Each structure stands twice: as structure tokens, then as C-alpha cells.
Amino acid sequence: MANIQWFPGHMAKALRQLRENLKVIDIVFELVDARIPEASRNPELNDAVGTKPTLLILEKSDLADPRATSAWLRYYRQHNQAAIAVDVNDRKLTGDLTKAAREVLKEQRARAAEKGIQSETVRAVVAGIPNVGKSTLLNRLVNKKVAVTGDRPGVTKKQQWLKAGKDLQLLDTPGVLWPKFEDQLVGQKLALTGAIKDSLFAKDDVALYAIKWLRKQDQLTALVDRYHVTTEDLSLSDVDLLLAITQRLGFKDDYERASERLIFDLRKGKLGRLTFELPEDSEATDNA
Structure with missing residues (x-):
């Protein structure tokens, strides 16, 4: 990554x-x-x-x-x-x-x-x-x-x-980011929500992060409704699920284009109202 x-x-x-x-x-x-x-x-x-x-x-x-x-x-x-x-x-x-x-x-x-x-x-x-x-x-x-x-x-x-x-x-005031992300997951979240220019990150990395989060939160069914993947597809690995979305969108093997679509849809709320971190994540960090 x-x-x-x-x-x-x-x-x-x-x-x-x-x-x-x-x-x-x-x-x-x-x-x-x-x-x-x-x-x-x-x-x-x-x-x-x-x-x-x-x-x-x-x-x-x-x-x-x-x-x-x-x-x-x-x-x-x-x-x-x-x-x-x-x-x-x-x-x-x-x-x-x-x-x-x-x-x-x-x-x-x-x-x-x-x-x-x-x-x-x-x-x-x-x-x-x-x-x-x-x-x-x-x-x-x-x-x-x-x-x-x-x-x-x-x-x-x-x-x-x-x-x-x-x-x-x-x-x-202008928006201000900090020089170095100590936790690259922070960078993934910022990229996913549009705080970082799209030209500065790998779209497939961020799309896979999003799929992983949706799976963790048991919200993958949003992909079924939006991209018409099957419920069987949801049991695939994150990479294979992204490829399945690519196929369903008619993008053949262009998973980069599919990644861009997934990121765009997430940013615009097309997959529902989603939050990509929870208070318990911060509590775990505080107690680490």
C-alpha cells in the first residue's frame, strides 16, 4: 500500500x-x-x-x-x-x-x-x-x-x-493537512472522503480499504443494491469482490476505473449514510 x-x-x-x-x-x-x-x-x-x-x-x-x-x-x-x-x-x-x-x-x-x-x-x-x-x-x-x-x-x-x-x-482559513501521517489508515480515510487530491493516492488501495470496512461493519449489502453483485460475490476476498464490481459495471478488467466509481459513490452517499471510524476505535488507541 x-x-x-x-x-x-x-x-x-x-x-x-x-x-x-x-x-x-x-x-x-x-x-x-x-x-x-x-x-x-x-x-x-x-x-x-x-x-x-x-x-x-x-x-x-x-x-x-x-x-x-x-x-x-x-x-x-x-x-x-x-x-x-x-x-x-x-x-x-x-x-x-x-x-x-x-x-x-x-x-x-x-x-x-x-x-x-x-x-x-x-x-x-x-x-x-x-x-x-x-x-x-x-x-x-x-x-x-x-x-x-x-x-x-x-x-x-x-x-x-x-x-x-x-x-x-x-x-x-485555507484547509490545512499535516506533513506526515503516522498512521497510514488515517491517510486512507482522508483519501476516501476527499481531503486529499485524487492524483496523490492509489485508487484501488482506497477502494479495497472501503470494502474491508464495509465488510467489518456488515454493510456489504450496499454493494448488491448499487452494483448488482450477487450475495455469493460478497463471500469473495476483497480483491475478487472489487473485480466482480468491475465486471458488473461493464468495465472489463479496468479495476482502477471501478475503484474511482466506488470512491465517488461513497463520497456522495450513494451507498447510504456511512461512518468510517467509531469512538471505540479511539478508545482502543487511547488505551494502547
Whole structure:
């Protein structure tokens, strides 16, 4: 399995700018992909923000398994990490995020009030990995297209301040990955969900990872419905099952093309609402 790495120069610059802007913001809105909440958290971002209050925002929750999302929110509560799952189409989005941010900042603002400092406005920096949905979220919050969106990572290249509602100001930042994935499974998850450019990883490796995960979660029947493989095919090895999908799609022996289709369908939710890591995986890592 080929290693996956990606760290363009503009990402290193974005981290430096983020550190510089911490003094003018109240809270960090850290966006993660609800399908891979921990894999999509950048450890360098955590180091950069230090002790600044953080609200974890689980984006793309409409594509994730809702039961898994609920489990993740419980997990974060148990670990004293403020978190909220969002749907960018929810009309209450701005109010919900402002309310959640104020809850995180409650004690800090109470101390400030004792010193005679009062403020209703929340100033937040919006940060996260590439293609996690930052621009889509910002456009919805601001209620107009102010951020460029796209289904490829690295679209946002500069920082910009935006006003969302009466009491919420947001600083958009480019997506930031870290220089080296210590766990290549993290790289596979990021590739599967679109955080890494498609030209930088082997499609068949990622497709096989997806099949392995579906098998582990007893969700292979989604392949029967989508690609018309037989239930007997599901007992094949992961490689042979990918070849069976290739044949059913009419791609002959072009398993690379079939891999691309499988990855595309997974990203778009064509195989159902799926989450590719669970809280117990993190618990096992914590206890290792």
C-alpha cells in the first residue's frame, strides 16, 4: 500500500497566520468530517491554537451514520470537548452555532464581565482540513456566496473575515493537512472522503480499504443494491469482490476505473449514510 502525503506551501503559511490571529479571536471553530471525526482532526492545528477555546463542528453529518454521529458527540462530551453536528441546510444553523459558542465561552465571559468587559459578539476562526466543507458552511452562514466551494481539496487559499448574523464574525482559513501521517489508515480515510487530491493516492488501495470496512461493519449489502453483485460475490476476498464490481459495471478488467466509481459513490452517499471510524476505535488507541 503506497504512502499518502500532501502538504502544499500555502498550508504551512496558513498555520503561521492562524497563530498570529489567535489574539483577535474568541474561539476556534474546528471543522471535521462527521464520517471520520478523529482522522480529520489535524494534530498540528491543535498545537497551533494551544489553550484557545475550541468548538468541534461535525460537518457533512447528512452523509454520516446518524447513530455513529450521536456516539461521537457522547464521546466528545465525556472527554470535555465541546462538539456539535451540523446540517448546512438547517435554517437554525447560525443561531445554533452562536449559542454553542457562547456556551463554550460562558465562564471566560463571566470573568471578563466582572472586570467590566461586556461583548455579545463572537469572533471565531474557522479551521480544518481541506475539503471538509468550510466554504459551504460559511456561504450558508453569511447567506451569500463569499467563499469559493468545490469537490476538491485546497480550494480556499487565503484568509478572510465574514459577518454571519448580528453577533457572529468569522475568519475563514485555507484547509490545512499535516506533513506526515503516522498512521497510514488515517491517510486512507482522508483519501476516501476527499481531503486529499485524487492524483496523490492509489485508487484501488482506497477502494479495497472501503470494502474491508464495509465488510467489518456488515454493510456489504450496499454493494448488491448499487452494483448488482450477487450475495455469493460478497463471500469473495476483497480483491475478487472489487473485480466482480468491475465486471458488473461493464468495465472489463479496468479495476482502477471501478475503484474511482466506488470512491465517488461513497463520497456522495450513494451507498447510504456511512461512518468510517467509531469512538471505540479511539478508545482502543487511547488505551494502547
